[in-house]
Amino acid sequence: MKMFKLQISFVAMFMALVSVTVFANDEGPANANNESNSNLSSALEDIKSQVLKLNRELFILEEDLLFPASTQVAVFVSVDVGRFFTIDSVELKINEKNVTGFLYTERQRKALEQGGIQQVYLGNLKVGQHQLTAIFTGEDAEGRAAQRAVTHQFEKDDETVMIELKVTDNTSTYRADVQVEQWVL
Amino acid sequence: MSLRLHNLLKITGIALLAILAFSGRAIGTENTHDDTELADKFYRQALFYYFSGDYGKALRQISLNRQRFSAELNVNTPKSQLFEAGLLVSVGMHKQATQSLLALEQAQRTQRKSLAKQSDAKSKKDKRSATSPQELMLIARLQLAEQQVQQGNRLGAQQTLAKVTSLSNGATLANAYYEQYYTLSQIAYWPEQPELSTTVLAEQNLVTDNAEQMPLSTAYITLNQALLAIENSDFERGEAMLVAIKNQEWQATTQNFWQLLFNPFSSQYFDEDEPTSDSETQQQAVNDYAQLLLAQLYVKQQRFESAYYELKEFPQYSPYTESALFTFAYAAQKHGQYSIALTLLALMQKQYPYSNLAWQSAVLFAGQVAEQKSLAQGLASYEQAEQFYLQRLTDLNDFQQRFLATDNLLDFVMPKLTSDTAVKENQPSSTLELFKKQNVFSSDEWLQKALLDPSLKTDFQYLKELDLLSVHLRQQQQKSHWLADTIKLNKQRKSEIVVAQQQQSHQELIAELKRQHLRLSQVVELAEQDYDVQRFSSQTEADWLKRIKKSKQLISSIDGQRNIEDYQERLSRVEGVLTWRLSQKMPIRLWQHKKQLAEIAQQLSRLTQQQQRFETLASAENLLVSIEQRHLQSNDKITELLTKLSDLRAVTSNTLRQKVYQYAMGQRQLLQQHLLTARHEMAAVLEQMSTVDKRIESQLMPMIPRTVPISPPQDKGRL
Numbered sequence: 001m002k003m004f005k006l007q008i009s010f011v012a013m014f015m016a017l018v019s020v021t022v023f024a025n026d027e028g029p030a031n032a033n034n035e036s037n038s039n040l041s042s043a044l045e046d047i048k049s050q051v052l053k054l055n056r057e058l059f060i061l062e063e064d065l066l067f068p069a070s071t072q073v074a075v076f077v078s079v080d081v082g083r084f085f086t087i088d089s090v091e092l093k094i095n096e097k098n099v100t101g102f103l104y105t106e107r108q109r110k111a112l113e114q115g116g117i118q119q120v121y122l123g124n125l126k127v128g129q130h131q132l133t134a135i136f137t138g139e140d141a142e143g144r145a146a147q148r149a150v151t152h153q154f155e156k157d158d159e160t161v162m163i164e165l166k167v168t169d170n171t172s173t174y175r176a177d178v179q180v181e182q183w184v185l
Numbered sequence: 186m187s188l189r190l191h192n193l194l195k196i197t198g199i200a201l202l203a204i205l206a207f208s209g210r211a212i213g214t215e216n217t218h219d220d221t222e223l224a225d226k227f228y229r230q231a232l233f234y235y236f237s238g239d240y241g242k243a244l245r246q247i248s249l250n251r252q253r254f255s256a257e258l259n260v261n262t263p264k265s266q267l268f269e270a271g272l273l274v275s276v277g278m279h280k281q282a283t284q285s286l287l288a289l290e291q292a293q294r295t296q297r298k299s300l301a302k303q304s305d306a307k308s309k310k311d312k313r314s315a316t317s318p319q320e321l322m323l324i325a326r327l328q329l330a331e332q333q334v335q336q337g338n339r340l341g342a343q344q345t346l347a348k349v350t351s352l353s354n355g356a357t358l359a360n361a362y363y364e365q366y367y368t369l370s371q372i373a374y375w376p377e378q379p380e381l382s383t384t385v386l387a388e389q390n391l392v393t394d395n396a397e398q399m400p401l402s403t404a405y406i407t408l409n410q411a412l413l414a415i416e417n418s419d420f421e422r423g424e425a426m427l428v429a430i431k432n433q434e435w436q437a438t439t440q441n442f443w444q445l446l447f448n449p450f451s452s453q454y455f456d457e458d459e460p461t462s463d464s465e466t467q468q469q470a471v472n473d474y475a476q477l478l479l480a481q482l483y484v485k486q487q488r489f490e491s492a493y494y495e496l497k498e499f500p501q502y503s504p505y506t507e508s509a510l511f512t513f514a515y516a517a518q519k520h521g522q523y524s525i526a527l528t529l530l531a532l533m534q535k536q537y538p539y540s541n542l543a544w545q546s547a548v549l550f551a552g553q554v555a556e557q558k559s560l561a562q563g564l565a566s567y568e569q570a571e572q573f574y575l576q577r578l579t580d581l582n583d584f585q586q587r588f589l590a591t592d593n594l595l596d597f598v599m600p601k602l603t604s605d606t607a608v609k610e611n612q613p614s615s616t617l618e619l620f621k622k623q624n625v626f627s628s629d630e631w632l633q634k635a636l637l638d639p640s641l642k643t644d645f646q647y648l649k650e651l652d653l654l655s656v657h658l659r660q661q662q663q664k665s666h667w668l669a670d671t672i673k674l675n676k677q678r679k680s681e682i683v684v685a686q687q688q689q690s691h692q693e694l695i696a697e698l699k700r701q702h703l704r705l706s707q708v709v710e711l712a713e714q715d716y717d718v719q720r721f722s723s724q725t726e727a728d729w730l731k732r733i734k735k736s737k738q739l740i741s742s743i744d745g746q747r748n749i750e751d752y753q754e755r756l757s758r759v760e761g762v763l764t765w766r767l768s769q770k771m772p773i774r775l776w777q778h779k780k781q782l783a784e785i786a787q788q789l790s791r792l793t794q795q796q797q798r799f800e801t802l803a804s805a806e807n808l809l810v811s812i813e814q815r816h817l818q819s820n821d822k823i824t825e826l827l828t829k830l831s832d833l834r835a836v837t838s839n840t841l842r843q844k845v846y847q848y849a850m851g852q853r854q855l856l857q858q859h860l861l862t863a864r865h866e867m868a869a870v871l872e873q874m875s876t877v878d879k880r881i882e883s884q885l886m887p888m889i890p891r892t893v894p895i896s897p898p899q900d901k902g903r904l
Contacts, residue, residue, distance in 0.1 A: 040840065041336075043833050044647050045278045047826060051654055051661075054822050056245050056252070058661055058668070061815050065671060078229070108237050116233025117226055164226070183223060185257050 063122075071124040072160040075132065077102075079112040081169040085146060085176030086139045087112065090165070092121050093133040099123060117164065125156045134165050136178060150178040159185070224250075224258045228265045235272065244272050263289060267325060274329050277650070279341070286325055323349060330369050337639030342373040371409040376416060404430055404471040408478070415482055424482055430475035434468065473503040480512050484519075492516035507533075511542040518549065523557055534573065539580075539630040544859045547573050552866065560874045567867040574860040578853060584631040585849040594838050595652060598627045598636075598645055625649065635848045644841050651834045655827065662823045665816065672813055683803045691799075695792055702785050709778050718767035721774035726767060733760050 063072075077090060087109055091101045100121045104112070112118060132152045140146040154161060162183035170177050231246035247269045250260040266289045273282035326349045333342035346369060370379030407426050414423035476495060483492035496513040503509065514529035530553070533546035547570035555563020588597065625645040627633045636642045712720035719730060733756060740752050802808070 040644070040647055040833070040837060041277075041338075042280060043829075043836075044650060045280050047654060047829055047833065048276065048278055048650075049281055050822070050826055051658060052241070052244055052248075054658075054661060054819060054826065055241065056248055057815065057819055057822075058664060059245060060249070060252070061812060061819065062664070062668060065668065065675065065812055076226075076230070108233075111233050111236030114232070114236050115229055116236050117229040118233045119230060183226065185223070185254070 067122055067124055069160045070158050071126065071156075073121075073123055073125045073130075073156060074119055074160065074162045075121040075134075076117050076162065076164040077112065077120045077167070078117045078164055079109075079167045082109075082113040082167070082176075084141045084169045084174060085136070085148065085167055087136055087167060088138040089136070090120060091135045091137075093135075094123070094125065095131055096133070120165075125161070127156050127158070129153065129155050132163060132180075134178065136165075136167060140175065148176060148178045150180055152180040154182060220258045224254070224260045224262060224265075227254060227258070227260055228262070228268070231265075231268065235268075240272055240276050244269065244276070247272070267322070270325050271328070274325065274332060277332070279329060279332065282325070282329060283345075286322065286329075289322065327365050327369065330373065331365070334369060334372050335639065336643045339373050339375075342369065346370055346373055346379075368405045368409065371406065371413075375409070376413065378413075404433070404475075408471070408475065411475075411478065415478075415485070420482060420486060424479065427475045427479040427482065431472050431479065433472075469500070470504050473500060473505050473509070477505045477509050477512065480509070480516065484512060484516060487519075489516045489519035493520045493522065507537050507540060507542060510536075511546060514546065515549070518553060523553060527553055538573075538577070539634055541855065544574065544577070544856065548859060548862055548866065551863070555866070555870050560870050560877065564867060564870045564874065567863050567870060570863045571860060571867065574856050574863060578856050578860070581631060581849055581852055581856065584629065585846065588632070588845050588849075589842055594645075594841055595648055597629055597632050598625050598649075631849075631852070632845070634852075635845060638844075638848070641841070641844050641848070644837060644844065648834065648837050648841065651830055651837060655830050655834075658823055658827055658830065662820075662827075665820050665823060668816055669820070672809065672816060676809055679803070679809065686799070686803065691796055695789065695796055698785075698792075699789055702782065702789060706782055709775070709782060713775055716768075716771070718764060718771045721771055721778065722767055726763065729759075729763055733763070 073094075075092060077087075079087060087104055089101060089103045092099050100123075102118075102120050108118070130153070132154060134150050134152075136148045138146060138148075148167065150165065152163065154163065164181040164183060166179040166181060167176050168179055227250040228247075231243045231250070234240075234243035234246055247265060250265070254260050266285060270282045270285040270289065273279075273285060326345055330342045330345040330349070333339070333345060346366070349366060367379070373379070407430055411423045411426035411430070414420075414426065476499060480492040480495040483489070483495060492512065493516040496509050496516065499506075499509045499513065510529060511533055514526050514533060517523075517529065518526035527550060530546040530550040533540070533543045534550070537543040551563060551566035551570045554566040588594070591597065625636055625642050627636060636645065708720065711717070722730060736752075736756050740749050740756065743749060
């Protein structure tokens with residue numbers, strides 16, 4: 001916003017100095033070679049697009065190789081509102097073993113509060129029954145250190161297991177709860 | 186027998202567990218969702234990356250969603266398409282964004298009703314940014330035009346804005362976007378009148394509105410209108426507008442989510458350290474600019490006194506200080522405030538030595554000195570001005586040589602980008618930096634001045650982006666090598682497992698386990714039929730039964746030697762109790778065994794399936810081969826892209842060199858003109874001095890005695 005406005009101001013200033021004053025202006029050369037810029041821009045866009053595509057292909061390749069659907073398990077975190085609990089970190093255990101932890105920056109926390117869903121863990125599990133434990137640490141509405149935990153039993157089959165941990169404000173108790181939701185395609 | 190049964194069950198269980206280590210299959214999950222909700226969740230993953238500032242990952246997520254789930258879900262919603270278009274605009278991929286928008290527009294035409302329904306979905310996110318698809322399209326186009334304006338692509342901006350106009354057909358543009366649309370049109374079409382197809386707000390209303398605070402965007406419209414009025418020599422109207430603007434308080438315009446999404450310079454999410462007084466700065470800048478423009482208008486009308494008083498209170502720290510300072514000095518000079526004018530003109534040269542205005546100041550300064558002080562002082566000032574220009578010309582030559590000789594032109598605008606530094610900068614995401622809008626600054630005064638040309642600046646941005654893309658590609662190449670190693674290891678692992686499998690022959694083991702299971706089932710069945718309670722005895726009970734049997738044999742052996750009746754009676758009593766106890770426990774033990782047998786049967790069935798799947802996987806070479814092929818393709822692509830990038834970098838560098846060369850030529854020409862002017866003025870001063878000298882000489886001549894020599898003796902011969 002700022003840059004846009006200032007840029008407009010600059011453009012306006014450029015016009016003013018060209019048209020109004022009796023002095024030479026103090027701007028750079030106005031020899032915009034639009035055609036060459038357009039070609040360059042087009043080539044750059046093309047490469048960017050290919051790089052993005054390549055990035056995606058390699059990402060999929062990596063997932064297919066390291067986390068095939070038959071063993072893949074993914075855990076996501078989302079925050080609904082976030083008034084009663086300010087999330088600082090999350091710790092995940094699968095079958096009593098620590099598998100990952102995540103410390104949130106202010107921006108990442110805001111990203112969650114603004115509706116984003118974060119994939120916090122991607123791993124492999126063999127078929128069968130498993131237990132997921134998630135421990136969230138943060139602050140409650142009064143700024144006191146607080147923890148919320150949840151345990152979830154799930155069964156791994158040939159398909160990818162996707163589990164969402166939702167930190168949700170409970171308006172009746174004035175505290176946040178962690179709900180578990182398993183996504184099914 | 187009973188013990189054997191137990192042991193067999195145990196062994197079977199252990200064997201099953203060992204073989205289950207391959208993999209397995211499971212049943213279902215407890216939660217289900219409708220497709221829209223699930224599609225929204227995938228979309229929100231991209232949203233997380235976007236809000237975290239990682240455009241690259243957000244874009245990747247959107248296309249991943251489309252690639253992976255479009256068969257099962259409608260992930261290609263208008264919202265997600267538009268989000269993608271917004272991200273594309275943000276990362277500067279205008280062509281692709283335009284294509285996405287066109288496709289979306291077409292889809293909208295055909296499915297207007299269903300899209301409208303979808304956009305009305307009651308998700309929380311939608312409530313936050315409840316916007317109709319038409320409005321979203323409008324935002325997208327406006328922001329695209331804005332970027333095109335910033336890149337100096339006014340033709341592109343005109344074309345984009347023309348589409349906005351056609352979009353508004355049948356519906357009125359929201360006031361919230363009208364001002365942005367108007368301002369952009371003004372700039373895109375400048376100095377022509379913008380082609381607005383919608384109802385135009387009355388120009389007068391914009392200025393004479395008595396509201397205490399007006400949106401800041403209105404100020405830009407009015408400023409440009411004032412400029413246009415001045416251009417058309419309608420000074421009165423221009424003055425009225427500028428007076429209104431400089432005294433007006435402006436209110437920063439708030440932007441919604443979609444406007445921010447399409448705006449790469451948006452500070453709401455990404456510049457946490459940005460001071461909150463941003464809107465105040467903008468407001469001040471608008472007022473300052475109006476003030477400056479007003480003063481320049483007065484100068485043009487030769488109302489120097491008004492210009493002088495207009496700029497007397499101009500703030501020291503403003504984006505327009507340089508122009509204001511010069512205009513103020515010029516007005517002061519013309520208004521007769523000579524000492525102030527001299528001080529300011531000297532300050533201009535000192536403070537902005539590379540500015541065209543400072544170059545003009547040098548001549549103005551010397552002219553004033555020559556006029557007001559003495560011709561000798563004036564001459565000295567002109568000589569200083571000449572030195573000033575010559576020095577600038579030397580600097581310029583030096584800059585030009587250095588610039589044209591440099592291999593990596595980015596050395597002029599930023600520290601050299603190495604893979605390591607890029608990786609550090611890009612933490613936590615390796616793609617984040619790729620898509621951040623690159624601002625270009627240079628510590629070199631000449632280049633910084635050249636960068637005022639948007640086209641040159643854009644080329645430098647391209648160069649930076651190309652380097653970042655190279656760094657990113659090299660990272661991808663490293664990843665690709667790592668993947669190659671992983672594929673190799675996997676292949677090796679797989680062949681080892683297959684060999685081990687062939688040696689162990691799990692198939693036979695499973696068949697043996699099945700036979701054992703069958704035998705056990707038969708035993709249990711027979712025991713049940715015969716009501717053979719002893720079959721299910723525990724270890725202790727089996728020991729007891731053995732002892733009883735042994736005792737019976739012992740009693741038989743002493744039969745006839747002793748009275749064994751008592752022994753037999755006691756033994757049968759014990760046997761009776763044991764049989765009674767075993768018969769009591771028989772039903773539950775029978776049930777337990779049957780249950781265990783059923784479980785084993787189930788596990789054996791799973792195991793068979795696993796074994797079959799294993800056989801399929803072991804015999805199928807396709808999976809790894811396909812991955813390997815994909816990897817090879819990616820690797821080739823990386824190499825190809827790196828070559829393309831290198832070529833494009835060379836082309837961009839050459840373009841930049843040409844542009845900077847032309848810029849230097851222009852600056853040199855300008856400096857030479859100033860130099861020429863200064864020298865002409867010097868000649869004029871010298872001429873005046875000579876005239877004055879002659880006049881003095883002629884005045885003094887009659888008073889000089891004829892006998893006195895008029896020059897020193899040593900010069901006599903030469904004269």
